[in-house]
Amino acid sequence: MTESVAPVGRGPxxxxxxxxxxxxxxxxxGILGLVACYYALPLYVMVVTSLKGMPEIRMGxxxxxxxxxxxxxxxxxxxxxxxxxxxxxxxxGFWNSVMITVPSVVLSIAxxxxxxxxxxNWRFKGANVFFTILIFGAFIPYQxxxxxxxxxxxEMGLYGSFWGLVLVHSVFGMPILTxxxxxxxxxxxxELFKAARVDGAGFWGIFLKIMLPMSVPIFVxxxxxxxxxxxxxxxxxxxxxxxxxxxxxxxxxxxVNSVQGVKEYNVNMAATMIxxxxxxxxxxxxxxxxxxxxxxxxVKG
Amino acid sequence: xxxxxxxxxxxxRRPFRPLRNLNAKIAAIPMIxxxxxxxxxxTIWTVVYSFTNSRLLPREQFVGLKQYERLxxxxxxxxxxxxxxxxxxxxxxxxxxxxxxxxxLLDQKIRFEDTFRTIFLYPFAMSFIVTGLVWQWILNxxxxxxxxxxxxxWDSFVFDPLNNADIAIYGILIAAIWQGTGFIMCLMLxxxxxxxxDIWKAARVDGIPAWKTxxxxxxxxxxxxxxxTLVIIAAGIVKVYDLVVAQTSGGPGIASEVPAKYVxxxxxxSQNLAQGFAASTxxxxxxxxxxIPWAYLEFGGRRRD
Numbered sequence: 001m002t003e004s005v006a007p008v009g010r011g012p013x014x015x016x017x018x019x020x021x022x023x024x025x026x027x028x029x030g031i032l033g034l035v036a037c038y039y040a041l042p043l044y045v046m047v048v049t050s051l052k053g054m055p056e057i058r059m060g061x062x063x064x065x066x067x068x069x070x071x072x073x074x075x076x077x078x079x080x081x082x083x084x085x086x087x088x089x090x091x092x093g094f095w096n097s098v099m100i101t102v103p104s105v106v107l108s109i110a111x112x113x114x115x116x117x118x119x120x121n122w123r124f125k126g127a128n129v130f131f132t133i134l135i136f137g138a139f140i141p142y143q144x145x146x147x148x149x150x151x152x153x154x155e156m157g158l159y160g161s162f163w164g165l166v167l168v169h170s171v172f173g174m175p176i177l178t179x180x181x182x183x184x185x186x187x188x189x190x191e192l193f194k195a196a197r198v199d200g201a202g203f204w205g206i207f208l209k210i211m212l213p214m215s216v217p218i219f220v221x222x223x224x225x226x227x228x229x230x231x232x233x234x235x236x237x238x239x240x241x242x243x244x245x246x247x248x249x250x251x252x253x254x255x256v257n258s259v260q261g262v263k264e265y266n267v268n269m270a271a272t273m274i275x276x277x278x279x280x281x282x283x284x285x286x287x288x289x290x291x292x293x294x295x296x297x298x299v300k301g
Numbered sequence: 302x303x304x305x306x307x308x309x310x311x312x313x314r315r316p317f318r319p320l321r322n323l324n325a326k327i328a329a330i331p332m333i334x335x336x337x338x339x340x341x342x343x344t345i346w347t348v349v350y351s352f353t354n355s356r357l358l359p360r361e362q363f364v365g366l367k368q369y370e371r372l373x374x375x376x377x378x379x380x381x382x383x384x385x386x387x388x389x390x391x392x393x394x395x396x397x398x399x400x401x402x403x404x405x406l407l408d409q410k411i412r413f414e415d416t417f418r419t420i421f422l423y424p425f426a427m428s429f430i431v432t433g434l435v436w437q438w439i440l441n442x443x444x445x446x447x448x449x450x451x452x453x454x455w456d457s458f459v460f461d462p463l464n465n466a467d468i469a470i471y472g473i474l475i476a477a478i479w480q481g482t483g484f485i486m487c488l489m490l491x492x493x494x495x496x497x498x499d500i501w502k503a504a505r506v507d508g509i510p511a512w513k514t515x516x517x518x519x520x521x522x523x524x525x526x527x528x529x530t531l532v533i534i535a536a537g538i539v540k541v542y543d544l545v546v547a548q549t550s551g552g553p554g555i556a557s558e559v560p561a562k563y564v565x566x567x568x569x570x571s572q573n574l575a576q577g578f579a580a581s582t583x584x585x586x587x588x589x590x591x592x593i594p595w596a597y598l599e600f601g602g603r604r605r606d
Contacts, residue, residue, distance in 0.1 A: 028406060028409060028411060029411070031406060032403075032406055032407075032411070032417055035403065035421070036417055036420045036421070038479070039420050039421050039423070039424060039479065039483070040420055041439075042424070042432075042435045042436065042439060042479065043423070045435065045438065045439055046435055046438075049438065057444065058444070061448070061449050061452060062438070062439065062441075062444060062445055062446075062448075062449060063449060111331045111332075114328045115328055115329055115331060115332045117328070118324075118325040118326075118328040118329050119329070119332075122322055122324070122325035122328075123325075124321075124322040124325050124326055124329070127325075127329060130329065130332055130333050130336045130337070131332070131336075133336040133337070133340060133341060134332055134335065134336045134340065136340075136592070136596075137335070137336060137339070137340030137341075139532075139536050139588055139592050140340060140344060140585060140588065141539050141540055141561070141581065141584040141585060141588055142540065143560075143561055143564040143565070143577075143580075143581035143584055144343065144344050144347045144348075144581045144582065144584065144585045145339055145340065145343035145344060145347070146568070147343075147346075147347060147350075147359075147568055147574065147577070147578070148339070148342065148343035148346045148347060149339060149343065151359075152338070152339075170331075171335050171339055174331070174332060174335050178332060202324070203324035203325060203328070204324065228426055231428070232427070232428030232429070232430075232431075233428075234428065234429065234430050234542075234543040234546070234547075235542055235543060235561075235565075238565075239565075239569065249428050249430045249431075249543075252430055252431070252434070253430050253434070253546060253547050256434050256437075256547075257434075257547070257550060265438060265441075265444070268434065268438070269435075269438060272431050272434045272435060275428070275430070275431055276426075276427045276428070276431045279426040279427060279428070280423065280426055280427065282426070283422075283423055283426035284419070284423075287415075287419070290422075290426070291418075291422070291487050
């Protein structure tokens with residue numbers, strides 16, 4: 001008590017106190033905090049629901065933390081949840097998604113990086129025309145191009161297979177990735193390229209020995225962009241693969257929105273959580289690079 | 302940048318030599334194929350076949366504008382377009398406003414900026430399917446928000462957008478805003494950071510309040526950012542599909558149908574290809590209406606490299 005009384009008599013001297021609780025700060029952090037709650041809430045609800053038993057869900061409040069934590073819904077979502085007649089859980093969709101995402105990411109980045117390099121450093125006649133068409137193509141609704149692609153894939157014998165979908169992802173990932181790589185390679189010092197040319201290095205030599213080692217960050221950005229984008233895709237998965245090859249998002253939707261049976265909300269939320277886990281992990285690990293990746297679309301060349 | 306010609310000082314026309322720069326041309330083959338076969342070829346193909354009466358398989362029996370007449374006479378398509386308009390206008394305005402306000406708040410040199418940004422942006426990493434399913438659960442009338450509020454004592458509280466045909470599309474809007482605004486905020490934040498610090502100092506010296514500086518100085522300066530963001534949002538709105546499938550499957554009834562869903566179902570479920578082509582052509586038209594003025598403003602008016 002005595003300590004808190006003492007300063008009163010001394011009057012205002014000493015350094016001006018930093019006003020942590022100024023009106024401006026309360027207002028600012030208050031709003032940000034509230035908004036942050038709104039954004040964080042669904043993730044919280046997802047996690048909490050997936051850890052409750054069904055009786056508890058029926059009785060209680062979706063926002064209350066689980067009284068009795070159970071991992072049963074996660075196990076069931078992973079290994080037993082049913083889509084139609086198949087009851088082997090989300091694990092099948094997970095592995096399908098892995099089988100789709102890995103080659104798609106590799107192929108699309110390989111094509112786009114070489115292409116961006118050709119556009120940045122080895123401009124040939126007409127290159128910019130094709131590039132402009134490619135960029136404008138990124139804005140065309142997919143719906144206009146999906147059926148012609150079905151025909152093309154059918155002719156190639158790839159319709160319904162993983163590789164068909166990999167090809168589709170590479171095609172539709174090309175505009176943004178090419179733009180990303182072209183802009184990056186254009187920003188590298190030109191003297192480097194010229195010096196290598198003088199030393200007699202060719203197209204592939206310069207790409208592999210000079211450009212690649214210098215562009216690790218942009219490859220990481222492209223990978224983040226593609227992994228999240230392809231993992232989260234639904235439309236192409238449902239169109240270009242057959243049910244046995246459905247990616248995780250499609251299977252998740254089929255599990256949760258199936259009309260038969262009693263709705264098990266905890267299993268549904270566990271399944272949703274499992275599906276979201278891969279892109280969320282990528283997001284939380286990559287941090288600022290993720291921002292750079294998604295903002296790449298907005299950066300004009 | 303034209304390394305090939307500058308050192309020769311060639312001013313005139315380049316001779317036609319198809320083998321020059323061969324490796325670059327080979328490297329560009331995937332791009333050329335994608336641009337010409339899929340983007341241009343596919344688009345033209347779909348537009349052409351929208352004038353046929355293809356059903357299960359595409360066939361060349363042209364029927365003029367009949368598919369379009371039927372399309373615009375279908376109540377489901379009308380509802381889809383209406384929903385797209387409501388959804389489009391609302392999400393454009395809301396995401397621009399919310400995105401900008403959040404960016405402006407984060408730009409006040411606050412602490413924990415990274416934490417806030419991480420929280421605002423994480424929904425963007427999740428798929429529309431996940432987003433739709435989570436919000437379907439939160440908006441569940443028996444166990445979700447409505448139930449929670451009723452338990453607090455407000456017994457007549459009603460908040461059940463997903464089962465009310467009149468407002469189902471707004472339920473989807475809530476989820477879409479949650480998922481997408483973080484991204485818009487990031488674009489806006491990048492734009493705000495690009496504004497010269499001196500502008501702010503000058504405004505402060507002149508005694509202009511912060512909100513006035515934003516509205517009359519900063520926002521007009523950020524015009525390019527706003528336009529780009531607008532185009533990105535608009536292109537995304539036309540594509541909206543997964544979210545609706547996951548959250549309401551177009552229901553109740555046809556209350557929350559959207560064009561992309563109509564196209565998919567006509568093409569792959571009800572074996573009415575040409576109807577799907579006609580609908581997708583209308584979607585293309587909608588995008589062109591946004592895209593062409595933008596391209597004109599961006600590239601037509603002033604030449605830039």
